[in-house]
Amino acid sequence: VLAAPAIAQSMPEVKWRCASSFPKSLDTIYGGGEFISKRVAALTDGKFQIRIFGAGEIVPAFGTVDAVQQGTVECTHTAGYYFVGKNKTFAFDTTVPFGMNQRQQNAWMYWGGGLKLQREFLRDYNIISFPAGNTGTQMGGWFKKPVKTVADLKGLKMRIAGLGGEVMSRLGAIPQQIAGGDIYPALEKGVIDAAEWVGPYDDEKLGFYKIAPYYYYPGWWEACSMYSMYVNIKEWEKLPKQYQEALASACAECNIDMMAEYDYKNPIALQSLIKNGVKLQSYSTDIMKAASTAAFEMYEEEAGKNPSFKKIYEPWKKFRNDQMLWNKVAEQTLMSFMLTNPVK
């Protein structure tokens, strides 16, 4: 390999700070920020440096949108749905219960008009966004006792974030917002009866299986979970064009790489969890149907009173339903066959 050409002098040095909403212990998702930083540096001969800070290091996990909006930091690697308290429209950037899977979400964002709509919404926060990572369909959480029917959810205290919590609440459960590191003690002490986090790889590290052995699937509130790089628009506009392109490419690359990382790591962790005696349980159709109904009732209500939500929800819903029609034909039929006809 030849040495890099002598371009260092003429490309300006730019140093940014990125406040991640994720703790460093969540190496996969937090690692997405680090991945972007490395790729941007590689693409700009080391001249555009983005330093990533873990949640709470310089900005609290859920304060990063404010920080970017105000220009305290240039950008945040985050999940839009952490900010549904500001406006539920943020959720479409990440996922909503019974939303689209990872491929469908990418199709919506890159080709279906989703990213354009989301960016229009985010202009009010001085933000331009880039899809930047995904977990795929998550797991449905850890329970101390089995839950078979909607009635079993009544009064159940569950750590569950975002709109999934609101659907759980409509089904009678009591959703709790608890940061990752505090879930285990809360579950151990009986402050909560159940907790969802991500999937096998991340969940195993937190050790939930030791105290809540019923591991439910699927995480119907996260058919996928897409992360984003939110960048202050003024800072974005100050970047040389080439650095803008580098950041955009790095985010797209992160978007595909994180999904591959999870798909690599989750099967290994799942097998390890099963060896540790975890009891895999599927949510009953009773619960899934009630949850799906409650979710879409919630969206319709929100669309009736929140114009920015409605503006994305309506085309999103049509796009989702068209996606399902297509998925059912080729993808689903073949995968279903391969899953029921294992190869020895």
Next chain:
Amino acid sequence: VLAAPAIAQSMPEVKWRCASSFPKSLDTIYGGGEFISKRVAALTDGKFQIRIFGAGEIVPAFGTVDAVQQGTVECTHTAGYYFVGKNKTFAFDTTVPFGMNQRQQNAWMYWGGGLKLQREFLRDYNIISFPAGNTGTQMGGWFKKPVKTVADLKGLKMRIAGLGGEVMSRLGAIPQQIAGGDIYPALEKGVIDAAEWVGPYDDEKLGFYKIAPYYYYPGWWEACSMYSMYVNIKEWEKLPKQYQEALASACAECNIDMMAEYDYKNPIALQSLIKNGVKLQSYSTDIMKAASTAAFEMYEEEAGKNPSFKKIYEPWKKFRNDQMLWNKVAEQTLMSFMLTNPVK
């Protein structure tokens, strides 16, 4: 947006030629090469230019590996499985019958060691490779008459490429290699009884539905179809480091973007085909089971006599089976529920 910094003078101008294996009429896949070319230019301030040529313009579609190996062109945007005549090991770069879906293939290539193994194999051809596009699960082809059992395949002349053709042959059919533009007349004149191409979007343009109305799914020989950028290693090593990074990022970005494009376009085309009277048919379990058995028999035979095939096949098979275990839990359960419980 500020003007680009004055770096033009110090970054060398590099001009490459890329021989695509795809005709320009296949705008999605051929377009992947154009996408990479545009992104590389954007990432290098226009200094690294890759000109894309359609199949046959300067190199025949299936001659591009030879051309890259000999250095006639610097690179080709192609499908590895076009070159199974040289060595069946090429197929793992793209897909094999009853292989992995798009996400699983990405996980295998980027994280599971697949790309490393494939590059070791390709060194003998003076090639370094980059995943660069995908179609997802393809459709199973157009038939003049329904095929219900393996017996119905006997003597059936079908246009089908690569290892899928070899499996079809083991089931009694007579596979034919016919270039895209020649399929329609062959089907019309009765030279062949059936033909597979890609999926709804690309198939609709070629008009097969007018003369072979039975549209089968799934394309069990292409659970996904991954395309690659094959680059002459000597030319690669001559590139400035920053240009190498730009090309790598552009290919990764193409890999995610093409899949999103297909997922956007296919549902629209499928609905249009259905309106045009196409008869959607699922392959029977009888045919699928026989095909799956024949496929893995073929792999075992090949592994027994081809060391380079064996070296990839064995870890690939283990990886595939672990992927299926995980997919079955979260992804499949939720998607299956959403497909059977449509939202109005």
